[in-house]
Amino acid sequence: MEDSQAQVARVAPADPMTPAERYAELFVDVQCSRVFEDSKTFVDCIPRKDPEAILAAYRACKDDPQFDLTTFVMDHFTPECEPVSNYVSPPEQSLVTHIDGLWDVLTRRPQQHPEYSSLLPLPYAYVVPGGRFRELYYWDSYFTMLGLAESGRPHLMRTMAGNFAYLIDAYGHVPNGNRTYYLGRSQPPLFAMMIDLFARYGVIRRARDYLPQLRKEYAYWMAGADMLPRGEAHRSCVRLSDGTLLNRYWDERDTPREEAYLEDVLTARQSSRPAQEVYRDLRAGAASGWDFSSRWLDDPQQLASIRTTALLPVDLNCFLHKLEAQIASLSAKNGEVETAKAFQRKANERAQAIRRVFWNEREGAFFDFDWQRDRRCTMLTAATVTPLYVGLADREQAHRVAKVIRQRLLCTGGIATTEFDTDQQWDHPNGWAPLQWLAIRGLNHYDEASLAQAISDRWLAMVGRLYESRNKLIEKYVLTPMEAGAAGGGGGEYPLQDGFGWTNGVTRKLLRDNPQHSRHQSRSGTS
Template identity: 45%
Template sequence: MKYYVLLLALLILGCKNEVKKVPEKPIIETPPTELNIITTPDELLGELFAKIQLEQVFDDGKTFVDCIPKFPYDEIKRNYEQQKKDSTFNLKTFVYTNFEIPKAISSDFKSDATKTAAEHVTALWPVLKRDSDQENELSSLIPLPKSYIVPGGRFREVYYWDSYFTMLGLVESGEFELVENMLDNFTHLINTVGHIPNGNRTYYITRSQPPFFSQMVKLLAAFKGDSVYQKYKEPLKKEYEFWMDGAESTSYAINHVVLTPVGVLNRYYDKGDTPRQESYREDYTQVEKTSGGTKMYRDLRSGAESGWDYSSRWFADGKTIETIETTDILPVDLNALMYGLEDVLLTAFKDDSEFTTTLKKSMENRKEFLNRYSYNETLGVFEDYNWVTSEPTGVISLATVYPLFFKMTTQEQADRVATYITHNLLKPGGVVTSNNNTGQQWDAPNGWAPLQWMTIVGLENYGHHELAKIIATRWIALNEKVYANTGKFVEKYNVEDMTLDAGGGEYPVQDGFGWSNGVYLALKNQYEKD
């Protein structure tokens, strides 16, 4: 079998500058873990779940999957079957009778107008903090053993990639114990669920999010020393194995891996092929309208795994969600993040020569991918690559800065990225996610805290200090303006129209807000001294 795979790989390599277009294999089942015994709200409630979500009992579908039943699920279903036959039956009344409705986090927090923005953020940490969770078999919450920070608003649980950017602010506030607690929680999820889910909810277990765990470890190690790498070396390896599952055996695209002429690369891939439970009505309606089938469900879910839900990056026409094709794309940011994970693994497993040799080869492959397939020589930026059509997607976004953040590029490439940003993505409030006005929240006119940070650090890595400083100071000023007007830090901001507070998206603007707070503090402390 290994010989066959090697031979096929060599044949593929013979195709000049072309990624083999191949059908997907069936999904490989994951090894038995507690993932297999976690039951989700749709499984527990069946027909009732779909009815509640499709009839939009709550404006936001996430509200219902976060509800806690007041009675056992079987009892609720029996009551529903009996009561629905009554002509006076009201579904909303039934839901409110049988479920505890969750509250938004921090929305009712009263800010002190006498506090500066930085003081406000520091005061908000206790509001966003959750202590260790109590076991509740009726709740969709996956309990975590130690304290953690939630983003805020509708986001009542920990979120994977959000947490790295939140930690930047926690470090600035000296909250190292809380940072380590969150790393321990992620380790707990890796060891029980088998990976770090999108968030610690049962309905998120089919997917992860951008793999920033290694950067969290690196962040803590910078303050506590290299012993941190040893503490988390095994969970780091398990995280890597999750993202590389199938890499040794596949000649096709399977799970998160795709075999290409430059070796195995990664894509976003949710194992589910049904509507997202927290956005059930939206996904169901979308797929029914377009007859997109299970492939479209998986692409919608995988777009959520990317964290960029949604963006023109994932659309075949670069404009409309009806053409979403997330699983067909090799994303610049994901493969840069995997390079960063491999780099941290080199440090953690420096005495394992066999493993480190494998890691170094994979890192070389990712750099070759960037240069051979992803780099646009004409524009001087990095693009995502469609492995099915064997061509770049043509959508330019701030994903282009990820190779700079991880120091994967030449100085000339970094200089050209900086030039492109200056002329195309730099706006009055910072940098815009893309220049495509699609109505999606991860496009123009929105700016997001994590992308400001990735851009600024990436530029600084290659000596573009003045541009980095301009972006940082504009973003800081926008955050402070919104705070002065509203008393809040929000999830995302409109960086083009400075008269507005924030941008739009698939749900109302959320306040709190974890990663906005973290990035603001880190940038404020770094650039106000400059």
């Protein structure tokens, strides 16, 4: 990294074991006893001595009548706390200034790595989402970078580029987040799109320097594809009965998520399926970034009915098309003619498959595909905009998608995630910044500027209204109703989080694209 502002750390060895592997029955007892209200707290704790000694001490005293588990945990572990920040939004501070000042609060710089921590050490500074999310997250970071670019933070974009390249080199993929317990899965693969962003803002010298990492990430997603028979799946790959090759979300493990151990155990108990199947589908749902949504459920009101690995998501396959096209383009620029041709062929084949498999002519929108039942899904979700975002829809399809969005997903505060009201956070009435951006940019690609502007205006109005009343930006928002004022979204496994990386990034970018928007006048401490 040539930037003088980049703080480079010698990367310490990561713990080869996850907290569940390290602490065995102690881990299970802590999580099942709810020593901490949030299951993520314990897996992020830092041990005060060698884990083997802690486990031995636990086994020696746990049957003592006077033993207290909470006291034991507090004596042997240090909960990971948020770094102290004196950042307070001053009265009358503008929304743009608030966001620009938040990047320092959300930036983590490499320091001496705590031994046996679940954190995967990184060499360069990075931006976290905020709140309980104290590590780097994969797909969050792309949307965060939109704001970093507009806030004049190219050095942070550059350091994050280095971190993603490092993760791919070290682990073969970008994990969900830089924690040992996230290594079994990735997230929506947006590194190829990040590279376009880096190049656009001049934060890297040559995009083709990242070709080794792009190819390595592609190999991760396509492992086992070459020998995969028709009608079967292997890891992330699925070959349909007609020979079409597409992808699904996947996690290498079929155990409860360590950061949500008790929640997953209780969910699996509500299902008649083997617990391992439920765990795998919950993990795959987390890999999607939509954790969780009726999108993945047989019964929209029952999380235990989750079938993530049975579905081919339209957005994932669009992102992988972008990855293939990016490798083709950069290989051509690098003089690798045969590689460029091979990957362009892969990109073309996937593009044709996306238009054929996911498009519903009657509904006029793109839908996921249930490969196990060999039929297209019927649930409309905001993922229908992704073929527009990557430029795969034809013009008629794009205009029909726009019509469906206007009729069925457009709300007072932006584009809804789904049409179902559930207790899952990736469902109506919640709205999420990344989905607004995909819709706005995708619609603009096809001259649907009025709808794109409507989504942008509604989102900015909602974010600005809540900022004026509560002096902050948050993870997700309730899109309706607006008459009583903006409200934070609900549902999910944890409380609403403040911060918040991708909300900051998308909102900052939209304000830059709309210099006359009234929300430039939003001020903290007003109503």
